[in-house]
Amino acid sequence: MQSKTRTIGRDGPSFIEVARRAQIVECAIDTIATLGYAQASLHQIAERAGISKSVISYHFAGKDELIQQVIDDVSAAGAAAMWPRVQAETTSAGMLRAYIHSHIEFMRTHPKHVAAVTEIFTHYRSKTHEAAATPLEERLRQGQRDGEFREFSPRVMAWTIRAAIDEVGRRFVATPDLDLTECARELSETFALATNR
Amino acid sequence: MQSKTRTIGRDGPSFIEVARRAQIVECAIDTIATLGYAQASLHQIAERAGISKSVISYHFAGKDELIQQVIDDVSAAGAAAMWPRVQAETTSAGMLRAYIHSHIEFMRTHPKHVAAVTEIFTHYRSKTHEAAATPLEERLRQGQRDGEFREFSPRVMAWTIRAAIDEVGRRFVATPDLDLTECARELSETFALATNR
Amino acid sequence: MQSKTRTIGRDGPSFIEVARRAQIVECAIDTIATLGYAQASLHQIAERAGISKSVISYHFAGKDELIQQVIDDVSAAGAAAMWPRVQAETTSAGMLRAYIHSHIEFMRTHPKHVAAVTEIFTHYRSKTHEAAATPLEERLRQGQRDGEFREFSPRVMAWTIRAAIDEVGRRFVATPDLDLTECARELSETFALATNR
Amino acid sequence: MQSKTRTIGRDGPSFIEVARRAQIVECAIDTIATLGYAQASLHQIAERAGISKSVISYHFAGKDELIQQVIDDVSAAGAAAMWPRVQAETTSAGMLRAYIHSHIEFMRTHPKHVAAVTEIFTHYRSKTHEAAATPLEERLRQGQRDGEFREFSPRVMAWTIRAAIDEVGRRFVATPDLDLTECARELSETFALATNR
DNA sequence: CATGAATGAGCGTTCATTCAT
DNA sequence: GATGAATGAACGCTCATTCAT
Numbered sequence: 001m002q003s004k005t006r007t008i009g010r011d012g013p014s015f016i017e018v019a020r021r022a023q024i025v026e027c028a029i030d031t032i033a034t035l036g037y038a039q040a041s042l043h044q045i046a047e048r049a050g051i052s053k054s055v056i057s058y059h060f061a062g063k064d065e066l067i068q069q070v071i072d073d074v075s076a077a078g079a080a081a082m083w084p085r086v087q088a089e090t091t092s093a094g095m096l097r098a099y100i101h102s103h104i105e106f107m108r109t110h111p112k113h114v115a116a117v118t119e120i121f122t123h124y125r126s127k128t129h130e131a132a133a134t135p136l137e138e139r140l141r142q143g144q145r146d147g148e149f150r151e152f153s154p155r156v157m158a159w160t161i162r163a164a165i166d167e168v169g170r171r172f173v174a175t176p177d178l179d180l181t182e183c184a185r186e187l188s189e190t191f192a193l194a195t196n197r
Numbered sequence: 198m199q200s201k202t203r204t205i206g207r208d209g210p211s212f213i214e215v216a217r218r219a220q221i222v223e224c225a226i227d228t229i230a231t232l233g234y235a236q237a238s239l240h241q242i243a244e245r246a247g248i249s250k251s252v253i254s255y256h257f258a259g260k261d262e263l264i265q266q267v268i269d270d271v272s273a274a275g276a277a278a279m280w281p282r283v284q285a286e287t288t289s290a291g292m293l294r295a296y297i298h299s300h301i302e303f304m305r306t307h308p309k310h311v312a313a314v315t316e317i318f319t320h321y322r323s324k325t326h327e328a329a330a331t332p333l334e335e336r337l338r339q340g341q342r343d344g345e346f347r348e349f350s351p352r353v354m355a356w357t358i359r360a361a362i363d364e365v366g367r368r369f370v371a372t373p374d375l376d377l378t379e380c381a382r383e384l385s386e387t388f389a390l391a392t393n394r
Numbered sequence: 395m396q397s398k399t400r401t402i403g404r405d406g407p408s409f410i411e412v413a414r415r416a417q418i419v420e421c422a423i424d425t426i427a428t429l430g431y432a433q434a435s436l437h438q439i440a441e442r443a444g445i446s447k448s449v450i451s452y453h454f455a456g457k458d459e460l461i462q463q464v465i466d467d468v469s470a471a472g473a474a475a476m477w478p479r480v481q482a483e484t485t486s487a488g489m490l491r492a493y494i495h496s497h498i499e500f501m502r503t504h505p506k507h508v509a510a511v512t513e514i515f516t517h518y519r520s521k522t523h524e525a526a527a528t529p530l531e532e533r534l535r536q537g538q539r540d541g542e543f544r545e546f547s548p549r550v551m552a553w554t555i556r557a558a559i560d561e562v563g564r565r566f567v568a569t570p571d572l573d574l575t576e577c578a579r580e581l582s583e584t585f586a587l588a589t590n591r
Numbered sequence: 592m593q594s595k596t597r598t599i600g601r602d603g604p605s606f607i608e609v610a611r612r613a614q615i616v617e618c619a620i621d622t623i624a625t626l627g628y629a630q631a632s633l634h635q636i637a638e639r640a641g642i643s644k645s646v647i648s649y650h651f652a653g654k655d656e657l658i659q660q661v662i663d664d665v666s667a668a669g670a671a672a673m674w675p676r677v678q679a680e681t682t683s684a685g686m687l688r689a690y691i692h693s694h695i696e697f698m699r700t701h702p703k704h705v706a707a708v709t710e711i712f713t714h715y716r717s718k719t720h721e722a723a724a725t726p727l728e729e730r731l732r733q734g735q736r737d738g739e740f741r742e743f744s745p746r747v748m749a750w751t752i753r754a755a756i757d758e759v760g761r762r763f764v765a766t767p768d769l770d771l772t773e774c775a776r777e778l779s780e781t782f783a784l785a786t787n788r
Numbered sequence: 789c790a791t792g793a794a795t796g797a798g799c800g801t802t803c804a805t806t807c808a809t
Numbered sequence: 810g811a812t813g814a815a816t817g818a819a820c821g822c823t824c825a826t827t828c829a830t
Contacts, residue, residue, distance in 0.1 A: 014792075038320065041820065052795050054822085059793090063821065122319035123235075156383040159368065160361040167360035168353075186353040190391040213810080238803060249812050251806090256810095260804065410789080432714075435824060446791050448827085457825065516713035517629065550759075550777040557758035558751040565750065580747040588781040605813075632799065643816050645802090650814090654800065 021059050024049060025069050032070070033115035033173065037123040067120060074113045081106050092143030096161075096195065097188050099136065103165045104184040107172055115173040118166055136161065143195065150197040161191055218256050221246060222266050229267070230312035230370075234320035264317055271310045278303050289340030293358075293392060294385050296333060300362045301381040304369055312370040315363065333358060340392065347394040358388055415453050418443060419463050426464070427509035427567075431517040461514055468507045475500050486537030490555075490589060491582050493530060497559045498578040501566055509567040512560065530555060537589065544591045555585055612650050615640060616660050623661070624706035624764065628714040658711060665704045672697050683734030687752075687786065688779050690727065694756045695775040698763055706764035709757055727752060734786065741788045752782055 013021075027049040032040040042063060046053040060066045082102040089095040107114045137158035143149035164187055172178045224246035229237040239260060243250040257263040279299040286292040304311045334355035340346035365380045421443035426434040436457060440447040454460040476496040483489040501508045531552035537543035562577045604612075618640040623631040633654060637644040651657045673693040680686040698705045728749035734740035755778050763769045 016793075020793085042822090043819080054796075054824090055794060057822065058795090152386065153379065153383045156365075156380055157387065159364050160357075160384065160387060163360040163364035164357040167356050171356065182350060183353055186350045187357065189349065190354065190357060193393075194387040194391045196390075211810095217810090239805090240803075250804090251812055251814095252810085254805065255812090414789090436826090437824075447825090448791055448793095449789085451826065452790070546780065547773060547777045550774055551781065553758050553762065554751075554755040554778065554781060557754040561750050561754035562747075576744065577747055580744045581751065583743065584748065584751060584785040587787075588785045590784075607814075611814085633801090634798080644800090645817070646815060648801065649816090 017059065020055070021069070024051075024056055024059060024066065025073055028066055028070050029074070029112050029116040032119050033112035037119040040119075067124065071117055071120060074110070074117045077110065077113065078103075078106050081109075086139075092139065092146060092148045093192060093196065095139055096143070096191060099139075100161070100165065100187050100191065101184045104168060104180050104187070107169050108180050111172060111176065114169045118169050118173075134158070140195070148197065149195045152195065157191075157195065161187075164190075214256065217252070218266065219270075221248075221253055221256060221263065222270050225263055225267050226271070226310055226313040229316050230309035234316040237316075264321060268314055268317060271307075271314045274307065274310065275300075275303050278306075283336075289336065289343060289345040290389060290393065292336055293340070293388060296336075297358070297362065297384050297388065298381050301365060301377050301384075304366055305377050308369070308373070311366050315366050315370055318363075319367075331355070337392070345394065346392045349392065354388075354392065358384075361387075411453065414449070415463065416467075418445075418450055418453060418460065419467050422460055422464050423468070423507055423510040426513050427506035431513040434513075461518060465511055465514060468504075468511045471504065471507065472497075472500050475503075480533075486533065486540060486542040487586060487590070489533055489537070490585060493533075494555070494559065494581050494585065495578050498562060498574050498581070501563055502574050505566070505570070508563050512563050512567055515560075516564075528552070534589070542591065543589045546589065551585075551589065555581075558584075608650065611646070612660070615642075615647055615650060615657065616664055619657055619661050620665070620703050620707040623710050624703035628710040631710075658715065662708055662711060665701070665708045668701065668704065669694075669697050672700075677730075683730065683737060683739045684783060684787070686730055687734070687782060690730075691752070691756065691778050691782065692775045695759060695771050695778070698760050699771050702763060702767065705760045709760050709764075725749070731786070739788065740786045743786065748782075748786065752778075755781075 024045070028040065028045050031045045031048050035044060042053050042056050045066075046056055049055075056063075056066060060069070082099070085102040086095050086098045089098045137154045140149065140152075140154040140157055144151065144154065168178075168180070168183045168187065172180060172183075221242070225237070225242050228242045228245050232241060239250050239253050242263075243253055246252075253260075253263060257266070279296070282299040283292050283295045286295045334351045337346065337349075337351040337354055341348065341351065361384050365375075365377070365384065368380075369375045369377060418439070422434065422439050425439045425442050429438060436447050436450050439460075440450055443449075450457075450460060454463070476493070479496040480489050480492045483492045531548045534543065534548040534551055538545065538548065558581055562572075562574070562581065566572045566574060566577075615636070619631065619636050622636045622639050626635060633644050633647050636657075637647055640646075647654075647657060651660070673690070676689045676693040677686050680689045728745045731740065731745040731748055735742065735745065759769075759771070759774045759778065763771060763774075
């Protein structure tokens, strides 16, 4: 039974349902990260999960829902891991440093998750993609209002920072022994200098 | 028949061979830029070229070779348009500024070419992607040796600069009325500050 | 477990068994009439019944048996509604008139049932279809023996009458504001003239 | 190359193209007539034609186009065989007799074609289905205007006549040794009596 | 009795590729 | 050189059915 038609009683989805969905999402992440989005067919994903292709169709309304769930799960995990560290900072410069470091730290702990959503975002032309940068953009703008940052286009700067972090992610997936600590330090310094008044 | 095995005599590929390949590559660029990589089947490309699908198979070993040729042609055109301007600069800072501006200028003059390779890079697990950044990396290193640039990882900086430019390309493709001049100015300033000693 | 193998003791099917089968058959009728045969999957039928898909599999040997039960139930209901009126007539002409009118009257009172079996008959290679016409055929034959009807092939005439009534049913399903009274009158007159000595 | 994208030069489709399409259409007719519409998958049709499933996709835009071609071909053949005979009649009664006889004669010469379109019409909810009866309806109306036919609803009568003929078609498919001559005579007499003033 | 879960076969369609002419 | 024709594998998806609990 698909989630759409599920009875919204007090029980919610069963334990096994939740577990299966989680398992499938994990396998989807693994498959996408390893083979790339284009090769990540339901057949491939199912094979990695050791289940039949139609089990996926049973637990998800379609491939789109599965992909969306991957995005949602990873985004939620990423946000949970990152924003607290960003919020804890009192200066805009500190916030920016925390933003970069926490993103790259998340890559270290969840390399495949990051690889998967990166693949998805580049292939899927998601609407949510755009949105992702705007919180950062808003914070950059705040740093300018506070007089802490120099004048620059917050939009272009936000694009640049995101692109730089994503690029490190891609490199890390391709080269797992990449020194993430160095990358984080480098980006941190680069954008500190680029934004500082 | 693969192009590789074609050159038997001393003549190399015939005139018509060269012309056909060029025509097909141009149509491939046009198709990919317009419809996106996923929709750019050989059928679509051939239709736009007004030729049969099998002509492509005749002149190219396979779709992979065609795609690679698109990358190569656009890269060559880009390099031809950009490196002279970069080489003309005498300082490393000037070189970096010229690198960014000429790249973005190339986007303005060849939007479809840029759109096509952007589509390809995001949808196609390319092996050649890596190589592109290294000339820039070498120049950054030179700037450090000259004492003009501060100490940073030339590799990570080169990645960042390329990623930023590519991101502008993606945004430009998605939003053709994007102010490229502003973007070029912003990136130029950003990376001037980031690299300056 | 099939219903056929259920009856082991002297009791026959339990009350709940009978009720469930009836409920499922009703929902199947409703679903087929509303969505059409092609869309009437077990999933759809079960959803409308508010039960699990496998309940159907439990009470019926398969979809075929369910469909057959729909046919049987509706046929029985139809016969119960129609034959008394037919039997009550003393002349063959009256009988024929009653046959046509009562059939069309049944459409008016049971539109969904008629719609469902109509859908089934057109989409489902039924073997039992044949049988339905033979009682009518026998009565036509009787009318000929009594000298009330002219000489004609009772078989072909019976087919024609049934086909005409079914066609009205199809039209009624497609166009619910069809004037059934007019149709009944027209068919009645048509076949009175066609059979009269 | 699908017919839609075919170049409309002076050549038109090639000989082999025409032959293949005709062959596929014939096999589709055969398959639908034999197995029924629901079982007539592209795989089945292709298997009967001794070709690969994708050959059909090559010559037809999709299953819909194939089915439509079956309808068109059979309708054209049927009309060509029937209308001249109908038109040749000078009286409305003669016309109606010719209509019935030529239809049933067409069944005798093209039994599978008739079976196939009957299957398609009942499964496909075609828009053209409705239209088919109206020329007949118009002729019945003309017969009334001429005072040759009694007063009746031409629409219901046309439905009835078509339904009767189609029913004979269905019976003939199910029972190939059905005496079509008798059927034609019976229907002819039946509807002569039913329409005569 | 009833169910959620799982399965495998089949659907129409797309596509890069091969091949005889 | 060039082409139409043909192919087979893969795609996402639907569905009736089976099974353990």
